[in-house]
């Protein structure tokens with residue numbers, strides 16, 4: 001039976017769970033894992049520290065019993081973990097889970113899209129920040145070509161997966177790619193979502209001057225064709241949705257910096273080593289792995305999660321300043337999962 005947990009402070013129900021299943025990545029995106037910091041000698045989590053698939057499934061069952069309906073697998077790069085279809089198959093069997101998605105850089109999708117779909121995955125969000133090879137390589141920190149991502153997108157579509165494309169826009173680095181990306185996605189019938197560059201972690205050198213705002217992105221894309229606003233699909237949806245007039249193709253804006261949405265934030269996050277975070281910009285998490293490995297009952301785990309959710313006060317993006325962005329000891333995006 002489901003017992004929904006609501007955070008009374010801002011009336012935010014616990015609805016979504018993002019699970020990072022791998023802290024490593026085959027890319028080094030400038031805005032997420034800059035290669036100057038995440039070099040070849042960087043130490044990632046040892047395997048025994050990662051939650052096993054059984055632990056992830058057990059945790060997800062408790063979240064579902066507390067009202068979570070949507071699960072997103074992320075990372076690091078989630079498809080670097082072996083046998084992800086096996087995990088998907090277990091998660092799809094959980095009562096109350098209505099939607100399972102995965103965020104990926106798509107490089108492994110040509111091999112994995114079909115088994116993922118067959119295991120029950122319905123959709124993927126693919127990160128792609130540029131079509132131009134040089135700009136793509138600068139953003140992703142690797143010599144991989146954007147064609148590898150485009151092949152991943154095609155493989156996902158052919159396998160039957162729904163595909164949305166995420167583009168992080170960093171002023172002066174890839175903002176000249178906004179229009180080419182929008183045209184490409186419009187032609188392919190793909191939803192493109194622009195994400196404002198955020199100050200997650202402590203390593204990406206963020207400041208306000210590098211953010212291209214939703215307003216500006218909207219103005220630029222409107223040059224292709226006028227846009228009309230759409231109603232949100234559900235409470236807490238992070239992207240504001242639009243459609244090109246006289247077309248079915250949608251476009252979205254995730255305006256985490258210039259139009260914040262903390263008051264409807266329904267997302268909990270579980271890191272690859274089982275720490276629970278109630279905000280992307282948290283400094284510390286609460287250790288669910290130890291509780292599970294020490295033999296807590298399911299009921300005890302649910303009480304523990306509820307207590308944390310009910311007292312959360314997070315609204316970092318509403319309060320963000322240059323000062324907090326620089327000095328707060330926020331955990332890295334690749335660890336907590338996007």
Ligand code: SAM
Nearest residue numbers: 031032075076077103104105127166197198338
């Ligand atoms: N590796 C996968 C990928 O790139 O899709 C999944 C993990 S990645 C951390 C999840 C999402 O976070 C991606 O869409 C990525 O673009 C986004 N992201 C990472 N760092 C970001 C930042 N500083 N600002 C905005 N979005 C960011």
Ligand code: SF4
Nearest residue numbers: 025027029032076105
């Ligand atoms: Fe890897 Fe995704 Fe971070 Fe890029 S955004 S470094 S692909 S985890």
Ligand code: SF4
Nearest residue numbers: 262265279280314317
């Ligand atoms: Fe949610 Fe924290 Fe982002 Fe606000 S800043 S929307 S509370 S994750």
